[in-house]
Amino acid sequence: MSRLNPRQQEAVQYISGPLLVLAGAGSGKTSVITRKIAYLVRDCGIQARHIVAVTFTNKAAREMKERVGLLLRGSEARGLTVSTFHNLGLNIIRKEHQRLGYKPGFSIFDQQDAKALISDLLQGEGDAELADSIQHCISNWKNDLILPEQAQLNARTPDQQLAATLYEHYQRTLKAYNAVDFDDLILIPVMLFRNHPDVLEKWQFRIRYMLVDEYQDTNTSQYLLVQMLVGQQARFTVVGDDDQSIYAWRGARPENLVQLKQDYPSLKVVMLEQNYRSTSRILRAANTLIANNPHVFEKQLWSELGYGDPIRVIRCRNEEAEAERVATDIQLQHLRHKRAWKDFAILYRGNHQSRLIEMKLQHHQVPYHISGGTSFFSRQEVKDIMAYLRLLVNPDDDNALLRVINVPRREIGPATLEKLSGFADQRQLSLFRACLENDIEQQLDARTSERLQRFGQWLEGIRQRCYGDEPMLALRDLVIDLDYENWLRQNCSSDEIAAKRMGNVWFLIDALKTSLEKAEEEDGNIEDAISRLVLRDMLDRQEEEEDVDRVQLMTLHASKGLEYPHVFIMGMEEEILPHRSSIEADSVEEERRLTYVGITRARQTLTFSLAARRRQFGEVIDCLPSRFLDELPQEDLEWEGRDDAPPEQKQARGREALADIRSLLKRHDD
Ligand code: ATP
Ligand code: MG
Numbered sequence: 001m002s003r004l005n006p007r008q009q010e011a012v013q014y015i016s017g018p019l020l021v022l023a024g025a026g027s028g029k030t031s032v033i034t035r036k037i038a039y040l041v042r043d044c045g046i047q048a049r050h051i052v053a054v055t056f057t058n059k060a061a062r063e064m065k066e067r068v069g070l071l072l073r074g075s076e077a078r079g080l081t082v083s084t085f086h087n088l089g090l091n092i093i094r095k096e097h098q099r100l101g102y103k104p105g106f107s108i109f110d111q112q113d114a115k116a117l118i119s120d121l122l123q124g125e126g127d128a129e130l131a132d133s134i135q136h137c138i139s140n141w142k143n144d145l146i147l148p149e150q151a152q153l154n155a156r157t158p159d160q161q162l163a164a165t166l167y168e169h170y171q172r173t174l175k176a177y178n179a180v181d182f183d184d185l186i187l188i189p190v191m192l193f194r195n196h197p198d199v200l201e202k203w204q205f206r207i208r209y210m211l212v213d214e215y216q217d218t219n220t221s222q223y224l225l226v227q228m229l230v231g232q233q234a235r236f237t238v239v240g241d242d243d244q245s246i247y248a249w250r251g252a253r254p255e256n257l258v259q260l261k262q263d264y265p266s267l268k269v270v271m272l273e274q275n276y277r278s279t280s281r282i283l284r285a286a287n288t289l290i291a292n293n294p295h296v297f298e299k300q301l302w303s304e305l306g307y308g309d310p311i312r313v314i315r316c317r318n319e320e321a322e323a324e325r326v327a328t329d330i331q332l333q334h335l336r337h338k339r340a341w342k343d344f345a346i347l348y349r350g351n352h353q354s355r356l357i358e359m360k361l362q363h364h365q366v367p368y369h370i371s372g373g374t375s376f377f378s379r380q381e382v383k384d385i386m387a388y389l390r391l392l393v394n395p396d397d398d399n400a401l402l403r404v405i406n407v408p409r410r411e412i413g414p415a416t417l418e419k420l421s422g423f424a425d426q427r428q429l430s431l432f433r434a435c436l437e438n439d440i441e442q443q444l445d446a447r448t449s450e451r452l453q454r455f456g457q458w459l460e461g462i463r464q465r466c467y468g469d470e471p472m473l474a475l476r477d478l479v480i481d482l483d484y485e486n487w488l489r490q491n492c493s494s495d496e497i498a499a500k501r502m503g504n505v506w507f508l509i510d511a512l513k514t515s516l517e518k519a520e521e522e523d524g525n526i527e528d529a530i531s532r533l534v535l536r537d538m539l540d541r542q543e544e545e546e547d548v549d550r551v552q553l554m555t556l557h558a559s560k561g562l563e564y565p566h567v568f569i570m571g572m573e574e575e576i577l578p579h580r581s582s583i584e585a586d587s588v589e590e591e592r593r594l595t596y597v598g599i600t601r602a603r604q605t606l607t608f609s610l611a612a613r614r615r616q617f618g619e620v621i622d623c624l625p626s627r628f629l630d631e632l633p634q635e636d637l638e639w640e641g642r643d644d645a646p647p648e649q650k651q652a653r654g655r656e657a658l659a660d661i662r663s664l665l666k667r668h669d670d
Contacts, residue, residue, distance in 0.1 A: 007272050007273075012036045017264075018268070019268050020239070020267055020268070021237065022242075023241060023270075023299065024275065027301065029241070032239060032272075033053060034068055041080075042076070048076060048079050049081075051211070052211070052229070053080075056561065057561075060562075065082045085225070086185045092192070093180065093188055096199060102180070105527040106180060107393075107397045109399070110377070110534070112383075113399060115135050117170065117174075121169050121170060122134075138183075139250075139251070144221070145221050148164065148168040148171055152164040176430075177397050190221050190224050204230075204233075210235070210236040213240075215257065217245055217246065218253070218256050219250070227263065242296060243299070244596065245590070246594045246597060271297075271299065273300050277563050277600070277603055280302070280303050281307050282600070286600045293592055294589075308605075310636060311605075312606070312607040312638050313607075313637050315639065315641045318620075319611045319614045322570065322611045329607070342548075343565040344566045345559065345562075345564035350576075353570060353571055357553065361551065369550040370553045381504050384404060385508055387400040389530050396430040398432075408482060408483065412455075416444060420452065423440060432456065436460060471525075472513050479505060484502070484505060485498070488501050515530075516529040552564065556597060567605070569598045569599070570610075572610040574627065577594070578591035578627070579591060595626075610623070610625055
């Protein structure tokens, strides 16, 4: 266990009032939080169940739990909450659902579900882009704690009026579905605490000390949630770095760091300056780049880890050559320097950039893992089965019912659905409950009503079993009764793809099993297990547990807080990094911070890559190197494959590299 420096020590031991640790990347902010949790339990006698630590991602929460686990005995850490803001909010809503007027088993709509609902509410008017922008609008309102009535009052333009009207419908529909969306997970607790001081008091009593990591990325509602939970006593430690604020587009307000001083005049501020992560060269690059942004707080970062290797900039012909180059470079380093796969991270601006590099890594048989991607949960088959699961614990979720009613085909057409929904409205029932009504026959012809009833009764049977002794068995039967495998085979271009997708279904069911075991430990049931799964908590955990040796791929956003010995940042081009939309919106500063985050993930080596040409929107376009490359200290950069190198030379170099790999591979096999 490393020894804390005096400033870190001070931050850990200061508990008499509110504390802000403001410091650059890799200076040990997260380490302060972890050590402080142990200090609070061991030295201050605060029981772990009275401590709440909030991090930004599930991955970060998991890592923090692990780190605390090394410092405390299991019994000492019992009841400790280390979670994301969303998970904390979910916990509060779950415990207070009655008062809030939600039935247990409420559904959580992810962004895709929310967008689909908005499109429905638009009733065919407008396109996907409109639904997108309305969703964005609603999300911003929620993050700023603006309720529908207020939004309507504030609306000036017709666009805003439309969005505000939809916001109102959207909220009412969510409530009718017994559902909440992601932003509600924070908004609802804040509103609850505002309107019910007695409930707030209960939670304040439970939470004696609060710690928040990555504080620069809290939005207004999160800021208020913390403020309410810590109350007058203001026993909290928050840590952050304004230069790493990269979520302004999602409502994050780095100004909260300044606001804090105004709201808490007694706030103590500790600055950390020693970086324990990166070589001086990497730090210098990071410092030089970020100096181009205006600063409220001046920070100095230095490191004792030596000057380090030059920063490589690999320039390639096109995006395919770039991916090929990065893949073979990693392979070469792995073989030549015996570097473990998991010591490499490949970072990029947007998720779509991962496709090519994935292909190349596969081609070269380099094991890799994409973390933080939402891909698993956005797969059709996973969404289908999740919709069934949601319906099982929340029969009011009409949205889920509409998704599954014809998966697999049950010959229930739009006209039937319209009648069913009219009937349900009349009775004030959800669609699923309406299917179970006896006199539905009076509304529809015999064959159709029988189909609906059969579906309803079958699902209701499974539902009841889910609350019995063997919920997992019931869920397995669900998948088998559906004959989902067959349905996939009919709908996939090959049996191989169908089998793969069926594998995902079983993977989901397995994840649910783990989630259920975990929920049962905390006296929860299948409802808790499913909502946990919706927040991806469990699945991430499962994936990570098989922590095998793999190259890590992720977006720059997802890399926040993490560190790797060798980092590659791909697509260092204008319009990619900085992103085109940010250039247009004149928000290049945030892109610079994003690049700063990327650079400071690296411990020993840093490599940038870029392409001279790239296919975009079906067209091949010429790309310019990113302005951020110009802003780095040029003497620390080592350019490779420059465009001005004669083609023969480049080819020769390519051949050399290939021969190199071949001979190394051969030696490796021997
Ligand atoms: P970021 O801004 O990227 O989130 P951070 O400020 O949270 O970074 P940490 O992740 O806590 O920094 O620490 C960076 C690295 O430095 C970690 O590997 C950590 O173990 C190490 N470290 C932190 N403090 C010390 C110390 N006093 N002595 C040695 N190593 C340390
Ligand atoms: Mg950190």
